[in-house]
Each structure stands twice: as C-alpha cells, then as structure tokens.
Amino acid sequence: MDISTLSLLHNIFQEVQGKQDWKAALDTLFVSLRGSFVYDNVAIYLIDPQIKGLEVVYARAKGRGRKAEAEAAWGESTANDVLASGKMVLHLPAQGAQGTDRLAQAHLLGIPLNIGSKLSGALVFIRFGGPEFSDLQIQIGSLQAFWSAALIERRDLQEARAELDSVQRQMRLQEDFVSTISHELRTPLGFIKGYTTSLLRQDTIWDETTQREFLNIIDEEADQLTRLLEDMLESARLQSKTIQFKFSPVRMDALVRDVATRVKTRHPELKITFDVQPLPPLHGDGFRLSQVFENLFSNALKYAPNSEIKISMWFHDGKIRITFADHGDGIPEEYLPFIFERFYRVPGERTVTGTGLGLYICRQIVLAHHGNIWVESALGKGTAFYIELSVDPQH
Numbered sequence: 001m002d003i004s005t006l007s008l009l010h011n012i013f014q015e016v017q018g019k020q021d022w023k024a025a026l027d028t029l030f031v032s033l034r035g036s037f038v039y040d041n042v043a044i045y046l047i048d049p050q051i052k053g054l055e056v057v058y059a060r061a062k063g064r065g066r067k068a069e070a071e072a073a074w075g076e077s078t079a080n081d082v083l084a085s086g087k088m089v090l091h092l093p094a095q096g097a098q099g100t101d102r103l104a105q106a107h108l109l110g111i112p113l114n115i116g117s118k119l120s121g122a123l124v125f126i127r128f129g130g131p132e133f134s135d136l137q138i139q140i141g142s143l144q145a146f147w148s149a150a151l152i153e154r155r156d157l158q159e160a161r162a163e164l165d166s167v168q169r170q171m172r173l174q175e176d177f178v179s180t181i182s183h184e185l186r187t188p189l190g191f192i193k194g195y196t197t198s199l200l201r202q203d204t205i206w207d208e209t210t211q212r213e214f215l216n217i218i219d220e221e222a223d224q225l226t227r228l229l230e231d232m233l234e235s236a237r238l239q240s241k242t243i244q245f246k247f248s249p250v251r252m253d254a255l256v257r258d259v260a261t262r263v264k265t266r267h268p269e270l271k272i273t274f275d276v277q278p279l280p281p282l283h284g285d286g287f288r289l290s291q292v293f294e295n296l297f298s299n300a301l302k303y304a305p306n307s308e309i310k311i312s313m314w315f316h317d318g319k320i321r322i323t324f325a326d327h328g329d330g331i332p333e334e335y336l337p338f339i340f341e342r343f344y345r346v347p348g349e350r351t352v353t354g355t356g357l358g359l360y361i362c363r364q365i366v367l368a369h370h371g372n373i374w375v376e377s378a379l380g381k382g383t384a385f386y387i388e389l390s391v392d393p394q395h
C-alpha cells in the first residue's frame with residue numbers, strides 16, 4: 001500500500017470516527033469510498049429480534065439519499081442468504097436478462113455484519129448492469145461492512161449507556177424523594193399537631209375567632225396531606241399503567257375555563273387571560289385532562305407568584321394546541337430536559353413545597369391521550385408549557 005492510499009484512509013477514518021451520529025458516520029463512510037467502488041444502492045439489514053425478521057436500518061441510493069430506506073426491499077433476499085450461510089454472497093443477473101434494460105441486470109454483493117462477534121445482519125450493495133464486482137471492490141466492500149458493524153456497535157453502546165444514565169438518575173431521584181416526602185408529610189402534620197395541642201390545652205381558653213382560625217389551618221393542612229397522598233398514588237398508578245381512562249367527547253375550552261374558575265375562587269387575585277379559537281370536541285378523559293391544568297396552575301402559583309397566566313388554544317391539522325404561559329423567573333436551560341421526570345425538582349434553594357410529581361403526572365396523562373407536552377422557558381421572562389392533543393387519539 002502506498003503512502004497516498006494510507007493517508008487517504010487515515011483521513012477517511014478520522015472523518016468517520018469524528019461523527020457523533022451513527023447515520024452521519026455511515027454517510028461519510030459510504031460517500032468517501034465511492035470513488036474506488038461504484039454501485040447504485042447500498043443497504044444495511046439487521047435482524048430485529050422482536051419481529052424475528054430483517055429491518056433496514058440504513059440505506060443510500062445514488063442521488064436519492066436517505067429516502068431510499070423505505071424502498072430497500074431489493075436486497076432482502078441477498079441479506080437472508082448471507083444470514084443463512086454466514087458467508088459473503090454474490091448474486092449475478094439471471095441468465096437471459098441481458099439486453100438493453102440495465103435495471104434487469106442486477107449484480108448483488110452481500111457481506112455478513114458481525115456485531116459483538118455475533119452474526120447480526122448484512123451489508124448489501126447493488127449495481128445495475130456490468131461489470132461484475134472485482135476482487136478489490138469486494139475487499140473495499142468488506143472493509144465497509146467491518147466498519148459499519150463497528151459503528152452500529154458503537155450506537156448500541158451509546159444507547160445502553162444513555163439508558164443506564166437514566167436508570168441511575170432515577171435511582172438518585174428515588175433516594176432524594178424519601179427525604180423530600182418525609183419533609184412534605186412532616187410540615188402539615190406539624191401544623192395539625194401543633195394547633196390541635198393548642199386547642200386542647202386545659203390552661204388556656206381561646207375565643208371563638210381564634211378557635212376558628214386554628215381549625216381552618218388544621219383543615220387546610222389536612223387537605224394538603226390528602227393532595228400529597230393522592231399525587232403519590234396517582235403517579236404510582238400512572239407508572240404501573242393501572243389507571244383506566246374513561247374516554248368521551250370533551251370540550252377543551254370549557255374544561256380549561258372550569259379549572260381556571262375553580263382556581264380563581266381560591267386565588268381571586270390571579271389574572272388569567274384566554275385567547276381561544278373555535279375548537280372541535282376532543283375524545284379524551286375529562287377528569288384526567290382537568291388534572292393536567294390543575295397541576296399547571298398550581299405550579300404557576302408556586303413558581304411564578306403574582307404573574308399573569310396566558311392560555312391560548314387553537315385547532316390545526318387535526319390537533320388541539322394549547323399554550324399555558326407565565327411571566328415568572330423561568331427554569332435554567334440545563335434542567336429543562338428533566339422536569340417531566342418522576343420526583344424531579346429543579347435543584348436550588350427551596351422555599352416552595354412540592355414532590356416533583358406534578359409534571360410527571362401531566363406528561364403521563366397527555367401521553368395516554370397520544371398527545372405531547374413540552375416546555376420552553378427563559379430566565380427572567382417566564383415559562384410556557386405546550387400541549388398538543390389529537391382530536392381523535394386513535395389517529
């Protein structure tokens with residue numbers, strides 16, 4: 001091998017390995033070696049253990065790029081032959097296929113892909129019309145197969161790593177949760193115990209106004225405890241998927257306005273503005289969808305006190321879209337990806353009570369409607385939650 005070939009390979013190696021995304025790395029690999037090996041299409045087939053069949057995970061067609069994936073059935077039988085024999089397979093055009101129709105003269109080259117030393121799929125090239133694949137081209141193809149397998153293995157490892165990180169984070173959150181929840185239970189219990197003991201004191205006589213004031217505090221704190229327990233049970237049921245959703249036609253605008261009215265009776269100072277366009281009824285569980293907005297209101301009151309809340313709703317492309325925005329302090333960007341996780345609370349000095357369950361509950365309910373919920377936030381400007389719900393979740 002001469003120096004220029006070696007330096008070319010070195011450059012290709014650096015460029016391919018430098019790509020973070022595995023498909024971009026494969027693109028670079030196939031494009032950069034194209035000059036030495038001409039073919040029409042290439043595809044990677046992997047065994048999908050779930051469907052026990054082959055899945056096209058990557059495909060490139062001359063000039064047509066990635067759209068080719070959907071049409072990559074052409075190499076399936078060659079890939080199956082590679083998997084059955086465990087060896088490289090060459091398929092030449094059928095006898096009598098000569099003639100002017102280049103597309104009828106398919107040369108196929110299938111090469112095994114070993115991922116983690118296990119035969120896991122095949123890399124298949126197709127070339128229409130002659131000439132046959134040369135030995136050198138087959139070697140280049142093998143190099144690409146070897147390399148593709150390494151890139152796919154790297155992808156698998158990255159995915160496994162991400163999953164492990166998420167499990168570890170979840171475990172840490174569970175540990176924090178025990179201390180959060182004991183604090184959250186202790187605070188209302190402390191109030192209840194304290195005011196009850198005061199009322200029961202033999203040596204003091206409270207006037208009726210004071211008695212009522214104490215009883216009101218006890219009443220509110222007992223409600224707080226009930227809400228806390230309900231949130232815990234609800235999140236556990238949502239996680240284990242044991243909730244039966246009861247779907248029926250729901251008018252989202254009326255539902256959100258109802259929740260807003262209820263919130264306003266408790267917080268008459270809260271300013272809520274609506275920008276609502278005509279909406280068709282939605283097939284959903286009204287009780288659960290109300291819970292989503294109750295949580296969003298409760299968060300806005302806690303984390304964006306004194307801010308106005310703006311709710312917009314419109315219908316587009318079969319979907320009802322809702323934004324729920326406040327002008328609070330916002331959430332630092334680095335925490336945004338986690339706020340819908342179970343038990344997650346943005347770290348920092350805590351003056352506001354909470355369990356980290358509210359947004360998790362919201363997300364699970366929206367997902368059960370095959371919808372989407374996400375957040376955008378700017379520090380010092382405010383936070384906006386976006387919800388997208390199909391009018392008919394079956395579609």
Ligand code: ADP
Pocket residue numbers: 295299300303304326328329330331339344345346353354355356357358359360383
């Ligand atoms: P909790 O309120 O019990 O902590 P949530 O799941 O409802 O749990 O919210 C998760 C975190 O997201 C909160 O701890 C808070 O830091 C942040 N958050 C939620 N809503 C807002 C908001 N409107 N403005 C700023 N931060 C918010």
